[in-house]
Amino acid sequence: MIIKNQQIISLMTVVALALTLSSCSGIFGSKKRTSSTTGWDYNSSTNGGFAVSDINEQETGPGLVFVEGGTFVMGQVGEDPLYENYAPARRVTVRSFYMDETEVTNLDYLEYLYWLNRVFGADYPEVYRKALPDTLVWRSRLAYNEPLANLYLRHPAYNDYPVVGVTWVQATDYCKWRSDRVNELLLIKAGVLAEDPDQRNENSFNTEAYLAGQYSGLVIKPIEDLDPNSTGGRNARMEDGIMLPNYRLPTEAEWEYAALGLYGDNELITERRIYPWDGHLVRNTTGKSDYGDYMANFKRSRGDYMGVAGSLNDGADITAPVGTYPPNDFGLYNMAGNVAEWVQDVYRTLSHEDVADFSPFRGNIFTTPVLDAEGNIAEKDSLGRIRYREITINEAQDRFNYREANNVNYLDGDNRSVNDPGKWLDDVNNSNSTSMMYDYKNSSLVNDKTRVYKGGSWKDGPYYLSPGVRRYLDQNKATDYLGFRCAMDRVGTSVN
Secondary structure, eight states, X not given: OHHHHHHHHHHHHHHHHHHHHHTOOSSSOSOOOBOTTTXXXXXXXXXXXXXXXXXXXXOOOTTEEEEOOEEEEESOOSOOTTOOOOSOOEEEEXXXXXXXXXXXXHHHHHHHHHHHHHXXXXXXXXXXXXXXXXXXXXXXXXXXXXXXXXXXTTSGGGTTSBOOSOOHHHHHHHHHHHHHHHHHHHHHHTTSBOOOTTOBTTBSOOHHHHHTTOXXXXXXXXXXXXXXXXXXXXXXOGGGTOSOXXXXXXXXXXXXXXXXXXXXXXXXXXXXXXXXSSSSSSBOSSOSTTTTOBSSOOOOBTTBSSEETTEESSSOSSOOOTTOSOOOTTSOOOSSSSOEEEEEEEOOTTHHHHSOSBSOOSOOBOEEEOBOTTSSBOOOOTTSOOOEEEOOTGGGTTOSSOSSSBOTTTTTTSHHHHSOGGGGGGGTTOTTHHHHHHOBTTTBOOSTTEEEEEXXXXXXXXXGGSTTOEEEEETTOOOTTEEOOOEEEOOSOSOO
């Protein structure tokens, strides 16, 4: 009996201690931790104030779904009717990341346009105009699509439909805007900042400007600065764990991996998926009440976009509200059908063979912030953004992992792949090498601004529903069947 009472007392002590620690206020709380290498306490203003956050997990950003990384066979699975061999099969590994559960909708994009107009419209109206989707992509010479051109973006009946008419550049800008809005709200929820609806022009929240100390906002309670030489308060840092990495477009490898949804399969994959669902058909073969239903909206055959009244093929003539069809094994909707989607990569015919087999991607341009005469980050621009420049060859001359800023052409369009491999560094910035290799506008549409897009759309036949199929378009062009969704890096552990 005495032993049992002692066990109860010990248990109550542990619970009380846990409650005490969990009730500590502030980003660092009052919990003391000690360095295993020096023996000095962390988070102590009496010994120098080296701060270590208690936050060690990444919060899932709004709209995102966790995609656990892994290895898979990237490339074309089904037939290659034109015998182009532009997507040869190759095993690669993709790191864990997050991806939007659905495509970005008209409502999402209208929120973005409203914010741009409210913040920049009075003094910089071109910022708003630059972001406007091209609604005229719906027009056709021999079809009556004026209602779509006039109403698809702005009528509330289409709020939950995927936005179209957006270029790769516009989609990338949207991702940057979304990053700033999410991080601003996280700082507000953490009690660091107050809401500021009067932000205008350069006095608008930008994550990089805030981290550089060039945006203060309406501060409620600054982060406690434990440096004994400080004034006692500071801006939040990435080290505090409050803010998230940037939203961005997924890479081609990430998109294809996420679309296939090979979750739970062992390494001995004997049969590759053709579509984002099991089986070789575009109909549901596993359900009960929905057995035989189409798994996506697409063009079944010439002139057949929706089927016969009373028994529609897929319930949609053009796009459909996001989330209409079943998600894949990662919980992602519309990874086939609805709209095709922009990804980050610059297009090359044999990208699968050229790029790395770990986190493959073509399109890197390495930059660094512009500095002032004193070596500090230069003053932000008139829109509140930190200015960047490409690194120089001299800055990278002693590196072994890259030698220049722009690596878009590396091994496919640069001088190393066009001229004598032994002389490629003598003329590393020759901008003519890509055109020499691809003869843009004469015999090819490939250049450094040609971007990959993935997935089939409402306007495509079933062949394009396979995630391994790849297509391309100029980054400043838009169509009525092309949209996008955002992704985000996963930091820390690869499992959720």
